[in-house]
Amino acid sequence: MMWERVKRMRFEATFLTFACLLGEIRTIEIHYPTIKPKIYETTSKVFLDVMQGDTSLGRIVIALYEKDTPITAGYFRALATTGINDTFLEGSFFHKIVKGFKVQGGEGMDINLLYDEEVEAYSYTVQEEEGKVPHAAAGVVSMASRGPHMKWTEFFITTIPTPWLDFHDVPFGKVESGMDVVKKIETANVTIEARPIIPIYIKKCGLVLNNET
Numbered sequence: 001m002m003w004e005r006v007k008r009m010r011f012e013a014t015f016l017t018f019a020c021l022l023g024e025i026r027t028i029e030i031h032y033p034t035i036k037p038k039i040y041e042t043t044s045k046v047f048l049d050v051m052q053g054d055t056s057l058g059r060i061v062i063a064l065y066e067k068d069t070p071i072t073a074g075y076f077r078a079l080a081t082t083g084i085n086d087t088f089l090e091g092s093f094f095h096k097i098v099k100g101f102k103v104q105g106g107e108g109m110d111i112n113l114l115y116d117e118e119v120e121a122y123s124y125t126v127q128e129e130e131g132k133v134p135h136a137a138a139g140v141v142s143m144a145s146r147g148p149h150m151k152w153t154e155f156f157i158t159t160i161p162t163p164w165l166d167f168h169d170v171p172f173g174k175v176e177s178g179m180d181v182v183k184k185i186e187t188a189n190v191t192i193e194a195r196p197i198i199p200i201y202i203k204k205c206g207l208v209l210n211n212e213t
Helices: 002-027 070-080 117-129 179-186
Strands: 045-052 055-064 093-098 102-107 140-143 155-158 170-177 200-207
Touching (some): 045 070, 055 070, 070 117, 070 140, 070 170, 070 200, 093 200
Antiparallel strands (some): 045 200, 055 170, 093 102, 102 155, 140 155, 140 170
16 A cells, blocks of 8 residues: 555656656747848749649749849849759759648759859858848748758748748748649658659749739
């Protein structure tokens, strides 16, 4: 009888300690460096026509922050329009999809740009634009600035605010129209490596002209 009481007391003490610790854990707040809010002026726009297999998912229109992030935005605009050394966003893949976080594209250009000196130059100058624009909402378009063999050809579109990326990657634009297409990409069936089972790719891209959507 006494031993059962002791065991019960030990259990209650252990549970109380765990509950206290859990309470402390719940009150921990993570503070990230903040970027002063402002209105980010958009200049030119580019479009991405997205396919999944043989099915059209629609068009994403991206407005570029060429005044706040001229290097990164200009680089992306070049990839979507004139190309760099005959390398374009057209034909590249959305290869990493994390639901409730982001969709990442640009795969398929790395081989052509891997040893390109012009891209290497961008990889140093683009870093100067980290922290200029926040990942403050869904629909932020950002250049992935870390990872082997990326060479600044991979970009992602957020599906939630991601402030922890503000001083890691480089936002350079926003989705002006086509978030429904982003959502279609986000909800695609993926493998354990987060790759879409049916390939998703950019069939066509280019500059949005006046009065064009």
